[in-house]
Amino acid sequence: MPAGGTMPLVGRSYRISLPALAAASLVLVTTALVLVFFVAPNDADQGFSQRIFYFHVSIAFTSYLLFGLGAWKALVHLWKRDPNADLESYVAIHQGVIFGSLVLITGSIWARISWGHWWLWSENQLVLFLVLFLFYAAYFMLRFSVDAGPQRANLCAVYALFGVVLIPVSFLAIRLAQKFIHPVVFTRHGASFGGWIMVTYLVSQAAIIVLAYTLYRVELSGKRLDTRLRELRRAYA
Amino acid sequence: MNYAADVRALARKDLLLELRARDTLPAMLLFVVAIFVVFHFSLPTRSSDLAASGLLWVAVVFTALLGLGRAFVPEREQRMFDGLVLTPCDRSAIWLAKSLATFAFLALAELVALPLFALFFHGIDGTTVLAFLLADVGICAVGTLVGAMAVVTRARDLLLPLLFLPLAIPILIGGVGASVVASPGRYLLFLALYDALFAVLCWASFEYVVTE
Numbered sequence: 001m002p003a004g005g006t007m008p009l010v011g012r013s014y015r016i017s018l019p020a021l022a023a024a025s026l027v028l029v030t031t032a033l034v035l036v037f038f039v040a041p042n043d044a045d046q047g048f049s050q051r052i053f054y055f056h057v058s059i060a061f062t063s064y065l066l067f068g069l070g071a072w073k074a075l076v077h078l079w080k081r082d083p084n085a086d087l088e089s090y091v092a093i094h095q096g097v098i099f100g101s102l103v104l105i106t107g108s109i110w111a112r113i114s115w116g117h118w119w120l121w122s123e124n125q126l127v128l129f130l131v132l133f134l135f136y137a138a139y140f141m142l143r144f145s146v147d148a149g150p151q152r153a154n155l156c157a158v159y160a161l162f163g164v165v166l167i168p169v170s171f172l173a174i175r176l177a178q179k180f181i182h183p184v185v186f187t188r189h190g191a192s193f194g195g196w197i198m199v200t201y202l203v204s205q206a207a208i209i210v211l212a213y214t215l216y217r218v219e220l221s222g223k224r225l226d227t228r229l230r231e232l233r234r235a236y237a
Numbered sequence: 238m239n240y241a242a243d244v245r246a247l248a249r250k251d252l253l254l255e256l257r258a259r260d261t262l263p264a265m266l267l268f269v270v271a272i273f274v275v276f277h278f279s280l281p282t283r284s285s286d287l288a289a290s291g292l293l294w295v296a297v298v299f300t301a302l303l304g305l306g307r308a309f310v311p312e313r314e315q316r317m318f319d320g321l322v323l324t325p326c327d328r329s330a331i332w333l334a335k336s337l338a339t340f341a342f343l344a345l346a347e348l349v350a351l352p353l354f355a356l357f358f359h360g361i362d363g364t365t366v367l368a369f370l371l372a373d374v375g376i377c378a379v380g381t382l383v384g385a386m387a388v389v390t391r392a393r394d395l396l397l398p399l400l401f402l403p404l405a406i407p408i409l410i411g412g413v414g415a416s417v418v419a420s421p422g423r424y425l426l427f428l429a430l431y432d433a434l435f436a437v438l439c440w441a442s443f444e445y446v447v448t449e
């Protein structure tokens with residue numbers, strides 16, 4: 001291979017292959033759909049529409065995991081200068097924002113059906129995701145207005161670390177804001193959380209996490225292929 | 238030279254520069270007065286004092302944004318950044334000195350803005366002043382770091398508010414809460430927590446922002 005020696009080492013090997021992951025997420029998502037729509041019991045006061053909860057909450061939790069992963073990879077970049085970590089951090093945050101938008105959409109639908117409003121400032125989770133959405137949208141603006149290189153990797157890593165601190169701080173702040181912006185009107189799920197509800201929730205949660213990880217790996221391999229192609233082109237030119 | 242002396246020298250440089258050029262502070266003062274006039278006409282006659290209190294916080298955050306946007310302009314225009322990074326001192330001293338200078342400008346702007354607000358709208362109690370002091374620490378700590386980020390990007394002035402405002406939302410919540418509720422203790426505590434958390438984070442990560 002020409003100029004192979006100058007090429008930076010991009011990519012790493014994983015224990016689970018991508019096809020296996022894709023198959024696992026297909027099986028899990030199908031099982032979750034069956035459980036959510038046919039097995040889980042109807043909610044006593046919200047009826048059928050409450051089933052969106054299984055996706056809404058699973059997706060929310062998963063996007064926290066993705067933001068956490070992005071921050072962890074950012075830390076690895078700053079700490080060990082691992083050449084893969086910057087791209088991995090970016091891809092994790094990108095997936096996190098996609099799942100975060102889904103949280104806003106599913107939350108909005110749920111709010112509309114249950115309470116008749118598309119948006120409720122009294123829903124902490126929704127408000128928090130709006131703040132995070134703004135924050136991570138700014139992350140992309142930052143990333144795309146600096147030329148690729150070590151400086152961009154550093155700036156993005158620092159900003160990603162800020163995000164993971166902002167999550168609990170904003171959560172606390174939004175809880176505090178409720179005291180003077182809005183009284184807490186709606187409390188959710190005072191009832192027990194057992195039996196099929198628990199099983200369905202856990203399966204949906206697992207399905208969404210595996211799906212997110214699969215998408216993360218797919219995007220990562222695509223981006224790496226891109227980088228490699230560009231380097232090969234440059235080497236031949 | 239030890240750390241404190243480095244910080245003092247760097248902060249002194251910023252204050253001296255402002256004293257001679259008078260670039261930032263007059264602009265901040267004018268801006269905050271202008272924004273009060275704008276607010277007066279955006280608040281209908283019978284709107285509550287609480288609304289005005291909330292708007293005061295908006296005014297201060299935007300004024301701070303104006304100051305932060307100017308903070309690294311001398312470094313950029315005179316190509317001083319490389320020189321600063323090469324000086325034999327801890328890089329975090331650059332952040333600390335710049336934060337202190339920005340804090341001084343913001344505090345001076347508030348020294349004019351708060352009495353003016355009391356004159357135009359309604360009186361301000363000690364708790365609000367304390368909340369502003371706590372908020373200023375957070376605004377300057379986070380804003381200086383984000384300002385250093387924005388100044389190396391292509392978008393520059395455009396990017397600073399986008400990067401800064403999501404991080405400032407908790408400050409705004411804490412500050413407005415402390416100004417409008419009867420028992421503001423927990424809001425002040427929250428602001429102090431924010432300051433401590435983000436100051437440590439900025440202090441630790443500034444080096445990576447200015448180096449490769």
